[in-house]
Amino acid sequence: MKCKVRSRSIFYEVIGEGTPILILHSLGTDHRSMKAWVEPIFKDINGYKRIYIDLPAHGNSVIDEKLRSTNDMLLNILDFIDTVLPNKIFSLIGFSFGGYLAQGILHLRQNQVKSICLLASALHLKERTLPEKVTLEKDDGILTDFNSDIRSAFETLFVYQNKENLACFLREIQPGRLLANREFLTSNWREKGYFLPEEPFHDVSELQHPVLIILGKQDNICGYKDYGIFLKKFPNSTFVVLNKAGHMLPIEKRKIVQQLVEDWLV
Template sequence: MVEKGSINYEVFGSGFPILIMHSMGTDHRSMVSWIEPIFEKVPDFQRIYIDLPAHGGSVVDESFNSSDDMLTNILDFIDKTIPNQLYSLIGLSYGGYLAQGILHHRRKEVKSICLLATALHLKERTLPEKVVLLKDEMQLNELNPDIRTAVETLLICQNKMNLGYFLNEIQPGRLVANKNFLMSNWKEKGYFLADEPFHDIELLLQPALIIVGKQDSICGYQDHLFLIEKFPNSTFAILDQAGHMLQIEKRKIVQDLMTDWLLRVS
């Protein structure tokens, strides 16, 4: 149990803890399948995959209505699960926004951070024009309308392999997400954290990895450039031919960059 509900999670391995947070609308399984192979070559890390509040098996109470509540529940989970320890963070998309919030509040505890196609604390985003580089109409025609809409929104390379990744990794979490909350008006009233991450500090010295897709029409890439200066000990990669689902469309290079980050951390 946490302050405003409960957090469902799954742990792999042992060693230095890494808290891993998925994107909005799915669950922790969307991260496990492609991150776990990295640790076959990089031992001595404990991977803690959580379902974000109102996602997967994580339950929220009736008072829950904002990103601040999301952050409150996750910080409470950290305090109860890995108390008085250093840890690292991996966050994808909205999970990356929450990772920034954790680092903002727990700078002395967070050893390093990895942000993937992360959302930022911006009410207006600089976004590239939506493009589609590959489109397999035969495969798309076999999908139900809801899944097809999601695929066409999130993927710029809509081929058989990427559709398979989406169906196996993203779609299971979409089926169990708390739609009553996610489809409510919380985004209009409570999406942005009350305390803007990093606004009060010039430099963050944690080893960082920031990866963005050049064709990401959801979170963009140009707005993220300030993070290069904010994190002087960082690797910053803008991947061409990658949209918001860069962990699907550029899986191998994302895994390689994350391996490099982990070796720097260790």
């Protein structure tokens, strides 16, 4: 389905009935990367409506020349919320860049958000404390038959570079990468428009929303050491740092992540 927003349209898929959960994927792929690991959680759990969207400039969402920044993305998602979830209470799941957008949504719609789950989320910080890049497992030769774009993406994202994770990457992440709006994503928006106009939650000392934060100790893209401020902002939080885990937590640590999300739901 498509929802009209200020900068054209947002594509989305709805599964289930009940309490809405808006689910935001990472940069450069599409909603299918989240659906692949989130949906199995609800095999035996009822009462939740999962709303998967393609972020603006991703998947089958369409943008126009007016969309130039992360803030523009956020405003379009708020348009989507006002149309699809008017005045309704909902929860949020956001991975990586999708987690940054989820923070922006909570910041502006605190009374509408029930709870939030952030996985390896980007932060409103220009300087990050990041561990060195490590590879914990590497199967030689598995990337030989692939082009440089796939090789680079896989080697950048994964600390366990094995056949199983490569197959998962090709099945769940790569299809969305082929649809991403490369013209926008390779433009100067990262330098001029990546950060929101103001830091999320800067104007409140505490928020009582139930929060689940999952991080990887070997994540050299978003790190794990800079999230301490959330412990103060969210007294009702579960804060998990997984050892031997990189940025791609939903793939490399899928079962643990699913168990944690299930616990957060109930």
